[in-house]
Structure formats: structure tokens, C-alpha cells
Amino acid sequence: AGTEEDQKFCLQEVLDTFKLCLSENKEVYLEHYVAGWRGLIKFLNSLGSVFGFISKDAVNKIHILVTLLNGESGSQYVTVQSMVTYELENDLVDLTKRGSHPESGCRTLLRLHRALRWLELFLERLRTSSEEGKTSVMCSEAYNESLSQFHPWVVRKAAGMAFCMLPGRPAFFEVMNVGPAEQVVAKLGEALPLISEVYQITEELYTRQSLMDLP
Ligand code: 1PZ
Numbered sequence: 001a002g003t004e005e006d007q008k009f010c011l012q013e014v015l016d017t018f019k020l021c022l023s024e025n026k027e028v029y030l031e032h033y034v035a036g037w038r039g040l041i042k043f044l045n046s047l048g049s050v051f052g053f054i055s056k057d058a059v060n061k062i063h064i065l066v067t068l069l070n071g072e073s074g075s076q077y078v079t080v081q082s083m084v085t086y087e088l089e090n091d092l093v094d095l096t097k098r099g100s101h102p103e104s105g106c107r108t109l110l111r112l113h114r115a116l117r118w119l120e121l122f123l124e125r126l127r128t129s130s131e132e133g134k135t136s137v138m139c140s141e142a143y144n145e146s147l148s149q150f151h152p153w154v155v156r157k158a159a160g161m162a163f164c165m166l167p168g169r170p171a172f173f174e175v176m177n178v179g180p181a182e183q184v185v186a187k188l189g190e191a192l193p194l195i196s197e198v199y200q201i202t203e204e205l206y207t208r209q210s211l212m213d214l215p
Helices: 011-020 030-046 049-070 080-089 105-128 135-145 153-163 169-176 181-208
Strands: none
Touching: 011 030, 011 181, 030 049, 030 080, 030 105, 030 169, 049 105, 049 153, 080 105, 080 181, 105 135, 105 181, 135 153, 169 181
């Protein structure tokens, strides 16, 4: 059978989970946010083991959030909004330096949130690229514009080397598993506004609560 992460990736599935992320009043459901990331990790794993150090960290963070979601205070973690309120009101977040709450939901989600911006930039480049477009270049440009500023030199270096191992655009589209290139492009066009909205809502919430620099 294998674990969920081993199964075949399909872009449609990720699209579906990101669709489920937003509630009627535009709150972000943690359960579906996490499920969206699970799907993305499945994709990353199907690209090969050189990306293992990246997926390992993401799996770790997902695990932290799932544990909170299934824990005794799980009902407080239904949405990102309720999580933030609950953790702040109960002093469960290290706000300025690492202390007794190194694995708060708030700081853990912030790491994924920053990575979501990279994803948005990367997928937009992929969507608008030509057949000869280099995925490694699109990936590193997106990374340099976003996530890299939060990473120390060694991580940036390792990430840069991993990007060079990315397959070309045709193989990349193949792994996405939604049919011919035009269909992948169309699916990306559907997925991007959803990812972007989830990102924006989280970004506004974190900015409003001054949570953008959580250690
Ligand atoms: C398709 C190619 C995939 C490229 C993915 C681009 C992101 C590169 C990130 C490389 C960093 C991984 C090593 C771990 C770094 C952690 O230190 C940081 C901060 O966490 P802390 O140390 O503060 O607990 N972790 C992150 O920044 C989260 C990174 C998550 C990356 C998820 C990528 C998922 C890719 C999906 C592919 C479609």
C-alpha cells in the first residue's frame, strides 16, 4: 500500500484541496491547508531523492500542525484565524526569541506560508513559460525573490544545487499528471488564484497581528 506521500501525484488533487481551504467568511481551514501541502510534498518526492532535505522539513512542519489539530485543543485549530487567536491569548507563541514554545502553530505555519509565496511565483513562471523554458531558472528566480531571504547561506546553497537537478518543463508537466501541456497550463491558471488568495489572507492576518518575524 505505502504511505500517502508515496502515491502518485495529481495536480487536480492539490487544486481541489486549495479550493476547500477557504470558508465562506474567508477563513483558512488548517486541515485543508495541510492537505494541500501533503499533495505538494507527494509531487516533490516523485521528482527524486535529491529533494529529500526539502520535503523532510516540510513533512516535519506538517506533522507539527497535524499533531496540534488532533490534540486536546484541536477544536482551537480549525482555522488559521482561530489558531492565531488561541495561541496568542494563551501565550503559546515565542514572539521575539526562541523560548518555551519553539514549535507553535503560528511559527510553524509562517514557514509554510513563506514557502507558499515561492510556490506562487514559481507556478506563475511555469504557466507562462515557453516550451524551452528552464524549470531550474524559474525555480531559483522565484526562490531568490521570496523564500531565500529567510534562509542562511548554507540552505540557499543547497537549495540552489537541488534546483539544478529539476527535470525539464516537459518531464515536469508529465509528473503533474493532468494530461497534455495545454491542460497543465489551464490547470495552473485555475490553481494560482486560489493559492494566491489563501496566501493573501494569511499574509494580512499575520501582518495585522505582527507575526511576520516569529523566531
Ligand atoms: C520543485 C522544486 C522544489 C523546490 C522547493 C523550494 C524551496 C526550497 C527550500 C529549501 C529549504 C529546506 C531546508 C529547510 C529549511 C528550514 O530551515 C526552513 C525554516 O524553518 P525553521 O528552521 O525556522 O524551522 N524551512 C522552510 O523554509 C520551509 C520550507 C518548505 C519547503 C516546501 C517546498 C515544497 C515544494 C513543493 C513543490 C511543488
